[in-house]
Amino acid sequence: MFELFEYSFIVRAFQAGMLIAIIAPAIGIFLVLRRYALIVDTLAHVSLAGLALGLFFKVNPLVTAFGVSAGASILIERLRLSRKVPSDAALAVFLSGSLAFALTLLSISGGFNVNLFNYLFGSLITVGQTDLYVIGSIGLLVLLAIALFYKELVFVSFDEEAAEVAGIPTRVINTLLIMLAGLTVAIAIPIIGALLIGALIVIPVLIALQFKRSFVATIMIAEAVSLFSVILGIFVSYYANLSAGGTIVLILVALFVLSLLRKN
């Protein structure tokens, strides 16, 4: 059953997948509780524009994806704070705008091929050794930032005004949260795919919330659900020859439905 580990690309997919499975709910809990869940989809499309840039200029697309994603997340937060446009509309502009940018750039470079399909829907074979290093270092950076700013992230998510009165730099924390979300999305795209990453960030948290436990316990449950789904998803997709991202997300959706039924 475990002969799949003889292939180095599968080993890399597992390593990258598990790292992403750990980061996604850790950042997802703050996004879901702050009602920022939709920002993930916007950041995914922004990352796609970054990937297109990388393919166009023939540099590692992951590197350009996380650069563009981090930059755009700062712009999104500034536009949201400026109140010149409603915040959901600001997200819509970034989402469509960056998709348009990605499509145009790819059509110029003749890139409508397997590459694009893989980045949209995720694939086990897209994770190269360099990608693994990039995913690993950015992933650890995200986890370290969450650990360092954990108490501020919790307070700002719970009661932003009281946090500000207490002297917490709420604007910095908000921008940091969106930047971390951008980085998570960028590194998750090769495996899960730009169109599906939102599910991995949001659904494990939604499942964990159904258990009605403490904040810490909720994160732990979300982590367990996420890891289980990613590992099972990669196994199933390998043996049944299915899309990895699609399989992982379907497992998550099934678990979510079960968690709702359990509650009722």
Added chain:
Amino acid sequence: MLLVSNREEILAVENVSFSYNGETDVLKDVSLSVMRRDYLGLIGPNGGGKTTLVKIMLGLLRASHGSARLFGISLRDSRERHKIGYVSQTAVKFDSLFPATVEEVVRMGRYGKRGLFRRLTAEDRAKTEEALAQVDMLAFRHRRVNDLSGGQKQRVFIARALAGEPSVIVLDEPTTGVDEETQEQFYTLLKDLNQRLSLTLMLVSHDLDRIAKEVSCIAVINTTLRYYDNPADAVALERSIEAHH
């Protein structure tokens, strides 16, 4: 009008005016001092600038003119902002999805004091327990906040403010949407904290008649501010002003 007293000034605004977009004044030349051990009621109609004044005193908004002070130092330059305890309306508008135990919420009261990059210590845990004991909620520490009654939730939020060892606690309309009996218990708790712990309180409300029975002094805000040393005077005078209009 400034209160002349030998007691220490904790929180103050002086000659504060505020307008959104430079148009109609929401606040006009407002001065107010909250002195140690005061139990001040800040009363005003909706749209009278009450929330704006509170936000300026908390440092959430900057006045167009005038200044806000904490312990005599400009609020903007103050390094002691964590000494302002704040009970926001989150207690009554609590996000029913947020997964948090009583202890987790009260611990947040220590976050501002501890500062960035520092983990909570044994002292923080002790202060959290002490704050819970002060509002008689220690037995509920492992319960989820969402499983508590409205009155119990309010106690948790007071405990969160207390945990930060504040010099003053500002409560923004804390009894909105809470039943009469719970309100009574809440006011009893506040009076007890003010008297037993000598805690300075600023209670924001729109209900002058009810608050006058509780507080030691009253400020009525409706763009401009009138200050009363004696709550009974506030009720009588505000009634006659209202009748006059």
